[in-house]
Amino acid sequence: MSLPEFEELTSSRGKAAIGLIGCLAFVAISLFAEQSGDTSWKLQAGGIFFGLCALTFVAMLIRPHRLRLDPEGFTLSGGLTRTPRKIGWRHVGEFYVRPLSHGASMVAFKYADEAVVPFGGVLGKSGGIPGVWPDGPDALAYMLNDYRDAALSHR
Structure with a gap:
């Protein structure tokens, strides 16, 4: 890619x-x-x-959710998020689809070991990307993994 x-x-x-x-x-x-x-x-x-x-x-x-991808990381804004949240590619592991309930699912990721985790890791070492994306969570997780791999290999 x-x-x-x-x-x-x-x-x-x-x-x-x-x-x-x-x-x-x-x-x-x-x-x-x-x-x-x-x-x-x-x-x-x-x-x-x-x-x-x-x-x-x-x-x-x-204010629809917006997900901006760049060589440094991804930024999530919109929805109920008051300030944009930027996370660097080196701070996240693989993206995957996490089932929720009644057929719903969302894109999730695990933070890397050296990453600064929100709330000091009390809530766990994983994060999620909220929103209802046009191509669904499977396609989004696949695209994010591709983008992350390409960004990390260009460093």
Whole structure:
């Protein structure tokens, strides 16, 4: 792989819109059920939860996640991230797809032994790349591994 100056990926607004529609549907179901007389605390908690999830999807529509790759490392910005987070290629190991729940997955990586890990490593020595990317997590992990290998071999 020839190493480009930089490459920038933007998370899928279409997938974020689908998530927003799904969350709003659950909020509507919760509201209609409450009006019909069912005031279960579980129903109210579900409505609040999906309402908060809807706000998250709105943020992802307004400020989609951006992943910028350059010869030094990758920078993650957008979404609910207030300040961009830059991580050097030499600080990460292989990227892989980590299954979450109900068929969902995300791209994850392990920090290298000499890397400075967030929170002093209390939460573990791995990190993740949030977002709903156009080609899916498998293609993103493959591309990140290729880019990392090319960047480290050009040093």
